[in-house]
Amino acid sequence: MSTQNPMNDESGSSYGEHHEFMAAMGVDRVPESGSSNSEKAGSVSGFNGQYKQESPENGLQRKESRLERVMTGFFSERVRDVRKKLITQFLFNHLALALLILSVFSLYWGAMYDKPRYFHKIKILAVIQDDGAVSQPLPSLIDTVPGHWHVYSSSSFQENYHVSESQIDTQITKLIHEQKFWMSLNVKPNATNVLIDSLQNSSAQPFNSSAFFEMFFESGRDPTNFKSSILPLMTELEAKYQATYSSKILPQIMTNLSDSLANVPSVNVAQAGSMLFSQVDYRPFDNFVLLGPLQVGLIYCILLTFFQLLLFAPMHAEFAQKLKVPHMILYRYLIATINYFFLSLFFCLVSLAFQVDYGRTYGRSGFLVAWMASWLLMMAVGGANENMLTLLAALAPRFSGFWMIFWVVLNISPSFYPMDLVNNVYRYGYILPIFNGVGIFRVIFLNIYPGHLGRNFGVLCAWIVLNMLLFPLCAKVFATQKKRRP
Template sequence: MSTAINQESHNTGTSSGQNPSSDPYNEQDLSSSISHSSLSPSPSTEDSIAQFDGQLQYEDRQGDITSKEEDNRSLQSDPIQDTNTSPKENNTSATHSHNNKSDNSGAFNPNDEDNALQRTGTRYFSPKLKKARKDVIYSFIFTNVVLAIFAFTIFSLFWGVNYKNFDRAHKVQILAVIQDEGITSPNISTIIPIAAAVPTIAESSMGTYHIYNSTGFMDKFKLQSNDEIDAKVIHEVYGEKYWFAINIKPNATQALYDAIAVPNAPSFNTSQYFEAVTITARDPTNYRQLILPLLQDFEARYSNYYTSTYFPQFLNNLTTFNNITTVNMTNIALAGTMNFYTNDIRSFTERVLIAPLLVGVAYCLLLTFFQFLIYSQLHQEVSALLKPNHILIYRNIMLWLTMFFASLFFCTVSAIFQIDFTPAFGRGGFVVYWMTTWLFMVACGGTNENMVSILFTLFGPRFLGIWILSFIILNITPTFYPMVMANVFYRYGYMMPVHNAIDIYRVIFLDLSKHKMGRNYGLLIAWIAMNAVALPLVFKFLLMVITRREKKEKELAAAAEEAKLKN
């Protein structure tokens, strides 16, 4: 290499006309310099190489030591590791694993830490799982105690509303109006009025009867004439003062007498003079099962009295004491049976109404719970960015707006299935239904937000299902069944949101009396106001709980650190 460079330098110098002796760089010196720099390291380079080799050897030794220490710690901390293995064997195995990993990093090695020290399952009664078994037993006992308390309280509440209903039948208020005053003709004697036994029969029948004659009824309700009695009886039942009414029309006894004693007189039809005024729409699911049996009990008792006692006695008195020798045998046969005419002033015939009036309301309540769960993550993120007052404003606005649209969606389902909204409010019925549902959902949604926030902070998510099921049962139990025949305890239902919402729905869809709507709306608004007032108090309480919890955790951590330092 030196020769080639010297030759090239000589040729270059000759061709350029320069004297080789005048080159400032001597060819021999240049060749020696290049050869020395290319083949022989300088003293500084040799020192650097030696230092680098020493560093590599030091790091390799440190890596071996570190690997051994990590392997030993891993073996000691693994609960599945065989306790009979000696530390020396563990260290040897770990060192061997490290060397193999360094030599064959891409190949599977059974001695590799990732392969040899993986956790494996063990038997349930292993001594190493003693603490885990205690946790399982504690959780099992605690869970079953909670379920027992829930079943014996909330479920018992639902079962109890139907327990021995007819033992409380005396709480059912019934109206009986006797307009018939018998036969007033002086030529006819010993003819007992057809309704004379009504008070006695009513006293032995189920229910509490309020019995009036024409004069007493007119005085009671300030009526001007007898013609107003029938309408007033219907009005009293429609106004929910009474569950049903027995209305015995005037001249019933006279019509029976004429049908038997007067030739060519029209036959006596008992259903024209004995009327039962009912209102099954007042409680669509329970009226027929709980209220109508009381009416049927009275009808059965009176019918038995009429056919077995009154009518035979009437015929005997007619022929024996009034010298009636000719009777209309055809009319006798027709008059020998007793039938009441049932005037159902508000009937329940549309089965599709069960959805918005009963089961659908429970689903609507459940919907208010789901919306909060959906928003929970968003609420946490936004609340971390806002001031306390703005958090309250944000939460209330989100609740009201969400319920506004959710109530619209819920009500639209009823419109899709062509439910009639016009019976009570005409074309505005849908708007009334929507706004009522909105208030109802805000009332329930606010309650759920407050309670779920408390339960989630104190106990986590495990009791949320128990809360929502309890809230549903507390609402529907005194609503789906008539409180009049339930224990007095169930009167708490008058203040519950579901009860008040369903009262309004029955007015909208069934055209019931509107006299309770003011109270119903007032209670729904009261629930909304109560939840709005409770929300900042709930936040304050939860902040106090979280602060105490964090303080306790810090104290425990400090105590643990102090104990560690002492050891």
């Protein structure tokens, strides 16, 4: 005969479970099995009263149990796998940074490295119109100075460029302005005769060497590198010629004229000992504020296009969820074009605020020309940024900064230094936006030769068209990768 355990109720629950349930409901004490009926009744009555008091109708409040994250030490076994992941990421990240620095930064450093090695690419014109003793040593001295020298006599220059004797000076100016040569030395005719006359004719004027030896150049062609790297080639020739003139040419002439030196004014003798070349800067770089829009400001142009993309990214994402694909692409084209329109205006207003002369080349239209050129430049570099950052956002978001550094350095390395003083590998700059933007702004601000503007604007427009053609493909890759993500 089976007996029921007195510790179990009708449902089979143990007394302990019943006790815990009663305690959870707020009953202070559950009567023991040996308690009197009155005690049990009191307990039940207390339970009922407590239940009624804490029922939902009377504002029963339940406390939710909450799991709290337990923090631990760095060397805890609980983060062992995370530490291994850290080591792997540390090695990979530093390898990536090392490759970036050693490859991309080397591109910029290389543009400044060993410039004398490329002096042979600097074309320099020398026209010696005097055929006397004063200019006789010049050809041999020129051979000792670095540079790609083109030396002509008066007759050979006329024959080569099909000009008359009276047109020689004008033709030299034209050749320098059209960037056929970096600079020229023009030795005017009769230099020797005028020097001798000043030492034997008491009524003659003192010899002025700077009127017969003329250096002609345009520093605006390269504001930062011409006077520091190219002009010293001519001043080196000047120094060598001064030494030769003082030690050989002038003593020989004075020996031949020793009988007449006593009759000429002493100022003539003193002036004859001074040999200086005059410097004619046909398109001078005379405002250092121009380094803003011509150099560092162009780096800011690239960064501004990146910032506008970040600022509008939330709006792009919101529209992407609601617009059809053709409408979304059209929206991105329009919003980017409008953004660059205003960014380029703000960029030009900074130079205007600092009194940069926009009218040197195009008069009152200069500001408008600069604005439109800045607009095209931002569209060219900004479109490339949008395409690449869209791809990186889909494939490798953490490498977006790598692209920005690469894009900046790739553009400025061939743009801030003359092609004739860098390795031929930097000729890729001819097809990049910043290089052509620099060429346009130098024409606007410094009035240098405008013959390359067609190529400059053509390259910018080609970049804009290419970016617009590639953007739908980049957007498709982004959308595909986004769908694959969990």
